[in-house]
Amino acid sequence: MKTVRTGYVRPIDFRSGHVDMTHGSGGRAMAQLIDELFLAAFDNEYLRAQNDQACFTVPPGRLVMATDAHVVSPLFFPGGDIGCLSVHGTINDVAMAGARPLHLSASFILEEGFPLADLKRIVESMAKASREAGVSIVTGDTKVVEKGSADGVFITTTGVGVVPDGVELSGDRLRPGDVLLLSGTLGDHGVAIMAQRESLGFSTTIESDTAALHGLVAAMLEVAPKALRALRDPTRGGLGTTLNEWARQSRVGLVVDEAALPVRPEVAAACEFLGLDPLYVANEGKLVCACASEAAPKVLEAMRAHPLGRNAALIGKVQEDEHHFVQMDTSFGGRRIVDWLTGEQLPRIC
Amino acid sequence: MRYIDEFRDGKAARALAQTIAREVDSSRRYHVMEFCGGHTHAISRYGITDLLPPNIRLIHGPGCPVCVLPIGRIDDAIALAVERHVILATYADCLRVPASKGLSLLKAKAKGADVRMVYSSADALKLARENPDRQVVFFAIGFETTTPPTAVAVLEAQRLGLGNFTVFCNHVLTPAAITHILESPEVREHGTVPLDAFIGPAHVSTVIGSRPYEHFAREYAKPVVIAGFEPLDVMQALLMIVRQLNEGRAEVENEFTRAVTRDGNLKAQALVAEVFELRKSFEWRGLREVPYSALKLKEKYRAFDAEARFEVKTKPVADHKHCECGAILRGLKRPWDCQLFGTVCTPENPMGSCMVSSEGACAAHYTYGRFRDAHRTADHAP
Numbered sequence: 001m002k003t004v005r006t007g008y009v010r011p012i013d014f015r016s017g018h019v020d021m022t023h024g025s026g027g028r029a030m031a032q033l034i035d036e037l038f039l040a041a042f043d044n045e046y047l048r049a050q051n052d053q054a055c056f057t058v059p060p061g062r063l064v065m066a067t068d069a070h071v072v073s074p075l076f077f078p079g080g081d082i083g084c085l086s087v088h089g090t091i092n093d094v095a096m097a098g099a100r101p102l103h104l105s106a107s108f109i110l111e112e113g114f115p116l117a118d119l120k121r122i123v124e125s126m127a128k129a130s131r132e133a134g135v136s137i138v139t140g141d142t143k144v145v146e147k148g149s150a151d152g153v154f155i156t157t158t159g160v161g162v163v164p165d166g167v168e169l170s171g172d173r174l175r176p177g178d179v180l181l182l183s184g185t186l187g188d189h190g191v192a193i194m195a196q197r198e199s200l201g202f203s204t205t206i207e208s209d210t211a212a213l214h215g216l217v218a219a220m221l222e223v224a225p226k227a228l229r230a231l232r233d234p235t236r237g238g239l240g241t242t243l244n245e246w247a248r249q250s251r252v253g254l255v256v257d258e259a260a261l262p263v264r265p266e267v268a269a270a271c272e273f274l275g276l277d278p279l280y281v282a283n284e285g286k287l288v289c290a291c292a293s294e295a296a297p298k299v300l301e302a303m304r305a306h307p308l309g310r311n312a313a314l315i316g317k318v319q320e321d322e323h324h325f326v327q328m329d330t331s332f333g334g335r336r337i338v339d340w341l342t343g344e345q346l347p348r349i350c
Numbered sequence: 351m352r353y354i355d356e357f358r359d360g361k362a363a364r365a366l367a368q369t370i371a372r373e374v375d376s377s378r379r380y381h382v383m384e385f386c387g388g389h390t391h392a393i394s395r396y397g398i399t400d401l402l403p404p405n406i407r408l409i410h411g412p413g414c415p416v417c418v419l420p421i422g423r424i425d426d427a428i429a430l431a432v433e434r435h436v437i438l439a440t441y442a443d444c445l446r447v448p449a450s451k452g453l454s455l456l457k458a459k460a461k462g463a464d465v466r467m468v469y470s471s472a473d474a475l476k477l478a479r480e481n482p483d484r485q486v487v488f489f490a491i492g493f494e495t496t497t498p499p500t501a502v503a504v505l506e507a508q509r510l511g512l513g514n515f516t517v518f519c520n521h522v523l524t525p526a527a528i529t530h531i532l533e534s535p536e537v538r539e540h541g542t543v544p545l546d547a548f549i550g551p552a553h554v555s556t557v558i559g560s561r562p563y564e565h566f567a568r569e570y571a572k573p574v575v576i577a578g579f580e581p582l583d584v585m586q587a588l589l590m591i592v593r594q595l596n597e598g599r600a601e602v603e604n605e606f607t608r609a610v611t612r613d614g615n616l617k618a619q620a621l622v623a624e625v626f627e628l629r630k631s632f633e634w635r636g637l638r639e640v641p642y643s644a645l646k647l648k649e650k651y652r653a654f655d656a657e658a659r660f661e662v663k664t665k666p667v668a669d670h671k672h673c674e675c676g677a678i679l680r681g682l683k684r685p686w687d688c689q690l691f692g693t694v695c696t697p698e699n700p701m702g703s704c705m706v707s708s709e710g711a712c713a714a715h716y717t718y719g720r721f722r723d724a725h726r727t728a729d730h731a732p
Contacts, residue, residue: 334397
């Protein structure tokens with residue numbers, strides 16, 4: 001009886017195997033990893049063609065391109081992981097131009113010794129996020145570096161999309177009299193990550209808000225394509241940083257109403273405890289919008305009708321200010337600056 | 351958020367502001383120093399000055415442990431990590447403070463020094479247990495609030511017989527600094543610098559109690575009102591101070607009754623007394639040498655004293671000659687009176703102590719209040 005099947009290749013051990021240097025060598029092991037993991041998960045016609053690039057037709061409009069490197073630690077956190085984050089992050093960067101995202105590329109830097117089970121979980125999470133967003137991963141790259149040269153896995157994604165003619169969104173288009181809209185609660189992602197860091201040792205029920213926002217953007221553009229001035233997802237550095245970037249780009253002043261800022265009580269409590277300000281904590285599923293004041297009610301209505309904009313709020317306005325300050329009317333009754341962050345936002349001791 | 355929102359309520363703030371406005375004597379000024387950086391931060395962050403009548407002037411005191419830490423001591427900490435190859439465990443606040451030669455702990459870390467950020471002295475102790483073949487030095491800074499946990503770490507290290515854990519002690523004392531300010535010639539010669547009353551520390555007072563301030567009220571005839579760090583605490587304390595001054599009283603009053611007693615935390619005080627003793631003198635950045643204002647480890651805990659083990663010899667480092675921090679900390683000048691403020695001296699590149707931490711007078715004003723500088727009125731002049 002014949003016991004050896006011709007053409008049999010032992011499948012990759014996704015249960016207990018680890019990434020080794022051969023997975024990035026360009027040889028058979030790498031080809032197998034691509035076939036059994038990446039191709040199986042991301043499956044689409046471009047990847048199946050097995051070329052070093054994807055070739056596709058672009059619909060009419062202007063092309064938008066954005067890239068984002070993801071190095072989050074821990075890799076898995078409540079509400080998500082580095083996989084879905086790397087898909088959402090780049091989709092959002094493309095979408096903030098008012099674009100419809102088309103395709104993504106993904107490049108992996110893997111650390112020797114990284115558990116294949118974790119890699120599979122991450123890749124499957126990317127695949128799910130990409131499927132749900134309707135934005136396919138059409139080309140990619142994998143490199144393996146020696147143990148100690150990376151922290152598990154780093155993922156860089158690049159996205160392309162198309163902006164329809166007539167939509168002009170940019171951080172330098174804010175004008176005095178415009179208003180600021182925020183799509184939901186602040187700080188969920190950053191606090192979820194901080195709570196997971198082992199040195200802190202406290203637990204919360206807060207989940208990351210990681211989500212792809214292009215659907216919300218489309219809903220907003222549908223009701224007021226001309227009235228929107230700028231969109232941005234306040235990720236690293238939070239809302240405070242985004243607003244300062246806009247004030248500088250547009251050479252205007254901004255005034256925010258603290259009482260109008262949506263913050264979950266548990267996020268507020270964690271920030272209090274850690275000495276953080278929710279204004280500067282990262283979000284991964286929120287956007288801030290500057291728009292002409294007369295269009296604000298219908299844009300806000302469209303945002304609230306979308307599942308990712310249920311807690312949307314009008315949070316402030318644009319004014320003339322030669323100093324380009326971002327100021328805040330505090331709930332307490334005073335006024336203060338919302339300044340650029342100095343260094344990284346580190347907890348205070350007393 | 352329960353127990354927090356109640357103390358940040360805008361409606362209550364407006365009501366208090368009205369009472370203060372009604373009770374102030376418009377024919378005089380009220381010069382009140384809040385000693386603590388925690389109060390300075392709350393005042394700036396919540397915009398409390400907007401709610402006060404113009405004749406109440408707040409003077410931001412030296413109660414920010416990171417701000418008053420001399421550059422020489424940060425140089426020492428960096429040298430321990432770089433030259434003696436220890437694991438230096440530090441609170442996050444110290445990481446960015448500029449030291450000599452363009453260094454900071456953060457930059458030394460980037461160059462390969464083993465600097466670890468910890469949230470407590472217990473974390474530093476844990477590092478020592480996890481790295482038995484490395485020397486671990488805990489960079490201990492802070493006022494009376496952070497001193498008891500350092501004492502606990504030393505006692506615990508002794509109990510465990512840890513031979514690789516030491517403390518680089520920079521703990522300083524609040525009452526000594528207040529005395530130093532009150533004894534400074536400008537304040538003593540009546541009329542040069544008006545200083546009418548103090549808002550007393552919040553967290554420090556939970557440890558030392560309200561008793562140590564009774565001396566200031568008595569000897570210097572200055573009211574002291576101990577207040578919590580929430581904005582309503584500050585407003586309430588100001589009202590209590592206005593009433594004392596109007597009535598000619600100079601007493602210690604306690605607004606922060608939910609946490610502070612007259613005697614304070616006796617257990618914490620006993621721990622501190624067991625492990626530490628007074629230094630004859632210690633340099634405070636901005637105030638220079640202040641007698642009996644800091645602590646060191648007692649001789650019997652010498653084995654856990656980094657200064658003894660590594661023979662630390664601190665070299666004093668002078669601040670920029672135009673830096674006005676010393677005058678600002680005494681209420682002689684205000685941030686915008688300094689020619690360095692907001693130009694060469696910013697939170698990104700602090701030249702003096704008051705710009706170093708977000709609790710410093712200059713950093714708080716720069717970060718939260720500098721929009722006022724454009725339209726400052728004569729009303730706010732001293």
